Amino acid sequence: MIASDLRSGVERLGDMIAEATIIVPFTGAGISTECGIPDFRSPGGLWTRNRPIPFDEFVASVEARDEAWRRRFAMEATFAAAKPGRGHRALASLYKVGKIPAVITQNIDNLHQVSGFAADHVVELHGNTTYARCIGCGQAYDLPWVKARFEASGAPDCTICDEPVKTATISFGQAMPEDEMRRAAELSQACDLFIAIGSSLVVWPAAGFPQLAKNSGAQLVIINNEPTEQDDMADLVIRFDIGETLGPFVGN
Template identity: 85%
Template sequence: MIAKDIQSGVERLGEMIAAASIIVPFTGAGISTECGIPDFRSPGGLWTRNRPIPFDEFVASQEARDESWRRRFAMEATFAAAKPGRGHRALASLYRAGKIPAVITQNIDNLHQQSGFAPDRVIELHGNTTYARCIGCGRAYDLGWVKQRFDDSGAPDCTDCGEPVKTATISFGQAMPEDAMERASELSRSCDLLIAIGSSLVVWPAAGFPMMAKSAGARLVIINREPTDQDDLADLVIRHDIGDTLGPFVGN
């Protein structure tokens, strides 16, 4: 059912939230756009201006690694200034109320953690851009450490094993994190309401989780300005601003 207006959509969503015991949010870029984080895929998004650098290219080329880090540091002020929006805060309120055990996210901006979710309750399918990791041994690095070395001599290597250091995100061609995928699958199969928020639902395998939840008997709500391929599966579709839609659910 597509909500005819935002008021009726919010009312129906409220009824579904009240009736649910286990709610799992599945969030995409749209929940963070009001926070100043630009979308990647939409017209005018980052990937329309800069071709994504695939993982194998990052590994093989110092030039590609330098360009990857140049782009990341060019975005530093944007990421640093971003604060959780109404959507993040509403989900955090439901998390504190015991309705949400964890959030599944395609986002890399750390805003769910900032909103009040415990870090181990944020299942990051595509990683996190607020720190770095060695692609070999997995050692974590602070971005300040990377920036100092990048300014001196370009993209750095790990001080332990010598392999390249990369933002702790998942690039095209890079293996999805097994633990996160397994936990997301378990949550999707065990919830009785999954709310997909601000995701185009076109990036696989992540886009499969709403379908997985629906197949396991959960109700499915999709909140997204644009239509998605899974709208026909949903029990409720709200095509309105995410902050306006979820704002009423922000607790005190």
């Protein structure tokens, strides 16, 4: 069912939320655009202006690593200024009252944690850009340390194993995180309401979770400005602004 107008869509969503016992949200870039975080994939997005740097290129090339860190620090003010939007706050409200056990996200901006989710209850399929990790031993580094090293002598290497340090995100060609993928699958199979929010649902294997939830007996809601390839199997599709759609569910 595609909601014909925002009001009826919100009312139906409210009924589904009230009836559900376990709700699992799945969030993509669209939930963060009102927070000032750009959508990388959409027309006019960053990836239409700057070709993404694949993981193997990052590993093989000092120049690629320098460019990757240059781009990240060019975005620092944007990420630092971003605050959770109405969508984040609505999900955090449902989490605090026990409706949501965890959120699955394709986003890397840390805004679910800032909104009130415990870090252990944010399943980050594509990592997190607010800190860095060694690609060898996994040692974590904060960004001010990386920035100081980068400005002094270029992209840094790990102080423990000398392997390159990169943002704690998943790049093209890099293996998906096994623990996060397993947890996302378990959550999708255990819920009775799965809400996909602001995702184009074209990036696999992450895009498989709505279908897994539906096949496991959950109702499926898709909230996205543009149509997706999975709309036909959804119980409710809301093609209106995410903040306006979820705003009524923000708790006090």
